[in-house]
Amino acid sequence: MFMRKAIHGRFLLLVVFAFPSVSHSATAERSDATTLLLRLVRVGDQHVRDCWSTDGEPFHGLSAVRFDPVGAIGVYNGNPRNSSGNRLAFDDFRVLLCASSDRPEDYAATTPSWTAPDVFLPEEGTGGDVGWPAVEPQARPGAYWWWPGSAVTKEDLTWNLETYRKAGWGNMGVIGIYGVKGEEERFIDIFSPRWFEMFNHAVAEAKRLGMNIDLTPSSGWRMGGPHVTPEFGEQNLVVENGRIEARQNSAKVKRAGPGGEGLTINPYSQAAVALHLDWVDRQFAEGNGAAPRAFYYDSFENPGNWCPEFLEAFRQLRGYALEEHAEALAGRGDADQARRVVCDYRETLSDVLIGRVEQIVRWGNERGSGLRMQAHGAPANLLDMYAAASIPETEVFGASQFGIPGFRRDPKLIRPDRQSDLVNRFASSAAHVAGREVVISESFTWLRNHYHTALSHIKAESDKLLLNGINCIYYHGICYAPKETAWPGWLFYASTQANARNSIFRDVPALNAYITRCQSVLQEGTPHNDVLLYWPVYDLWMGGGHRELRFSVHHPDWIETTACGEAGRWMMENGHTFDFASDSQVRGTRSGGRTLRSGGGSEYRTLLVPAARCMPVETARHLLALAAEGATVLVWKGLPDDVPGWHDHAERKQRLGDLLAPFSQQAAGVHTVGRGRLAIGDDLAGLFEIAEIEREPLVDHGLQFIRRKSATGVSYFIANHTAAAVCGWVGLASPCRSAVLMDPMTARTGVAPLRSESGRAEVYLQMQPGEARVLRAFADKSIDGPAWPIKQRVGEPIVVQGQWAVEFTEGGPVLPQPFSTRELKCWTEIGGAEAERFAGAARYTIQVDLPEPQADGWLLDLGDVRESARVWVNGRPAGVVVAHPFHVEVTGLLQAGENELAIEVTNLSANRIRDLDKRGVDWKKFYEINFVSHMYEPFDASGWDAKSSGLLGPVTLSRVETKELR
DSSP states (O other): OOOOOOBTTBOEEEEEOOOOOOOBOOOOOBOOSSOOEEEESSTTOOOEEEEEOSSOOBOEEEEEEEEOTTSOOEEEEEEEEOTTSOBOOOOSOEEEEEOOOOOHHHHOOBOOOOOOOGGGOOOOOOOSTTSOOOOOGGGSOEEEEEEETTOOOHHHHHHHHHHHHHTTOOEEEEEEEOOBTTOGGGOOOTTSHHHHHHHHHHHHHHHHHTOEEEEOSSSSBSSEETTOOGGGBOEEEEEETTEEEEEEOOOBOBTOOTTOOSEEBOTTOHHHHHHHHHHHHHHHHHHTOOOOSEEEEOOOOOOOOBOTTHHHHHHHHHSSOGGGGHHHHTTOSOHHHHHHHHHHHHHHHHHHHHHHHHHHHHHHHHTTOEEEEOOTTSSSOHHHHHHHSSEEEEEEESOOOOOOTTOOOOGGGSOOOOOOHHHHHHHHHHHHHHTOSOOEEEEEETSSSTTOOOHHHHHHHHHHHHHTTOOEEEEEEEEOOOSSBOTTOSOOTTOOOOSTTSGGGGTHHHHHHHHHHHHHHHTSSEEOOOEEEEOOHHHHHTSSOSSOOOOOSSOTHHHHTSHHHHHHHHHHHTTOOEEEEOHHHHHTOEEETTEEEOTTSOEESEEEEESOSBOOHHHHHHHHHHHHTTOEEEEESOOOOBOOSSTTHHHHHHHHHHHHHHHHSSSSEEEEETTEEEEEESOHHHHHHHTTOOOOGGGGGTOEEEEEEOSSEEEEEEEOOSSSOEEEEEEOSSOOSEEEEEOTTTOOEEEOOEEEETTEEEEEEEEOTTOEEEEEEESSOOOOSOBOOOEEEEEEEEEOOSOEEEEEEEEESSOOOOEEESSOOOHHHHSOHHHHTOEEEEEEEEEEEEOOOOSSEEEEEOBEEESEEEEEETTEEEEEEOSSSOEEEOTTTOOSEEEEEEEEEEOOSHHHHHHHHHTTOOOOOBSTTOOBOTTSSBOOOTTOOOOOOEEEEOOEEEEEEEOOOO
16 A cells, blocks of 8 residues: 655655564554554654654554665564454555655754844943832843753753843752753753752853852652652641541652752751752762752642650640540541640641751851742742741742733633632741841743733733732743753743744843832832731631641632632722731731831831731730731731630630720720720721821722832832723822823833822823833922923824735744735735744834824824734834833824835744644654643644734824823
8 A cells, every 4th residue: 555645855664563673662652463564753764753644543652663765665573453353464564655844944053143132222220219229130030040951051941031131031040850852961060069069150150141040959840869868858747536646648849950859848847948948058068059049849739647746846836735636636526626726736737848948048158149939829928928038039920810901811722720819928928027138929820821921911911910919920941951952942831932933032032021110119129018917817717627838829718708808809999009928927016106107118007907816815915915016907807716725725715805895895996005006997998097098099999009118218110900091180198299100111210290189199190901000209309301292183093094014024844935915814825834833923014194293292002912022113122122011102104205114023923833733843852751732731732723922912002292281
């Protein structure tokens, strides 16, 4: 039987017959007893890609195929069976002509080379009242920087760091993970002397470039490795026959790289943590390792819940022997006793774990490095665990919803995870209360399925994180890859793929410049929040059940469905600012008259207790002491009436009742306590009036905000994520003698229009959906400088029509042929077959004839852009747009008569990855989990529809005139 199919004018002749020689392994998908069809990966290679039968019979047992040097003759040797398990005999051979669908560019080693948008990016800030702050490395975004197989070289490390620094990153976190198939000879065991030679080079190069390097003190995540023996591994609590027993589990380092495989340490055990840190010390000493800016502790994904030291720690912390209450710990017997004993177990587990974090922090500090840490997922008081770190870090997993017109959110491409602003605020609250300057977010994980994340998605999610108090965004992330390797390069399975081979990288410098400007402001000064919101964790720990409670970002009901979460959302919606506080953080707060000062030095106007049922006597006593010293303490929905835990609970409950008795007779009202007040009520708005907490009127216009304060005034970051534009006077709660408006996307600044209305300062704001502004309100200072322009569109917009010349400028796999069109539509529909699989940029050029431009200015609206654009007018750069609204001010660039408009649009890489999978190209070549979809299923883009790409329009020009304010 002969099969004949051409590909690039070639045929592969494949002979299949029984033969004993074994050379290279191959995979088999389908065959039968008479015909086996093998398709090669590429001409000249020695690997088999696929096997089919002609009648669809499943094939099993292909063991090896040997090819001659040019890959033309294949020899089969194996043990094939059909689906019934019967062996299949090959009594003769068949000669097949097998067409290869692979193309030379699929495996060509290339170097990414995008034209940087430097001509559109203004100089970085140098400070001053109307200027952007000078930029330190930590003000730039960061990235998770995975080293697959640690198969790195000095030359390529330098190329990676220079590439990402030029694109706007300032912080890189090194994580050694599993490797790339075919690169085994280059693998380097993690923390070996050779590995530290590479790491030291990266640290030195980062310093030269003005970047920070962080390091996970293990491979992958969950600390551990080959040095961890079972007695130092994780343990789980088991109660059997009235006895507490510890069972070893087999938890291993996740996504480990070469040399880092092994058991996970017991994260609750002082001895296990010391064992691991001693091992890391020895590796550093042997390799003369350089100190990172910070070590990194990833989200808590350890399945254990016990340690050998637990019973003794419990006895010391809780005052009784847990082993004498084993049945209660298992949730059996008296229900009240059970929930109290379980609460004590949970609190002790939290205390022990935080003690281990503090142990790691001390170790890092002694070596000149801090600790970046994600507390979420832990069965601990998250606020205290975050605050124990040098740099607290939260995480976002999945995509948020935005009301911005044109913002695309296809449910098929998005995980069902529920996003919670409140969860993210736990990390920023801990940072604010503890006085930490920087708080990080692991960002953009699974915003969409691979290669569907646009810069507009990243920009909106960045705004959301900044609004929640994050001031250093880390992309998740970037894989190290050699300078020259085949597209799509080396990849991590759960990444935004913010690497240099992804087409969105072309305009990412503009987005990173935006993030840097925002972060430079939000790292200045100190937090400016009015309310400390008490988190009643004991209500959760006393809530029944047994074993530990884990506070995860993936399942946020632990905060979203509680009264504390309800109070937090109400404040966000009604223009009030707050930070969460734990019991220990409340007890560390001091009163300075009517002002509260946290242990880290942040100031607040009041403290709110939201419907807490259980409270330690020590916390309640301190609340009354704060009030006695002049503070106003607010209690929403009643005073607590119970204490947590078992030991002496009746006596402690009596003491709590006696302490609060003077205030319990009246369900609501204001009580004088020393120089201050205790206000109790069911109406939050009424309580805030009592405390004289002024709300920010910004929210009345649908705007969201966060504030920082300094010696001269207050800086606001403001975002409009609604479907409506804002254009008008907006009141401020801050005293304001003068104000400066700043656009972090364009870097434009100017003195803002300001007026006083009913004793309150008002600023004139114009913000389209999707836009953000920084507003600096100066309390006692008059600012001189250029005025912020207030303009309005006049007349009907002019639709740009005519013949568009479209030329593909850079990208791949190959540049499609140019074409002309009078109708703006997706280039996959009108650009031919190569355009359908293309990822990169195309330039749209058109001549626009204008009469004498009788206007103060012009605004160019690009309409629907897939996905970012650079604009030139008459050969002069006008702007780069990466997110909504896709418009550019072109004032001063247009002339009477003929004008040339050029718009260079960059699309996503989805169509290019789709093409690889449609043709069966073997690019998923990674060990361990390899490459999966956003739903953790095998990744296959072959069934995707072609993704819309290019300039879809309509493109319009609008006259704008200066608006006179009254």
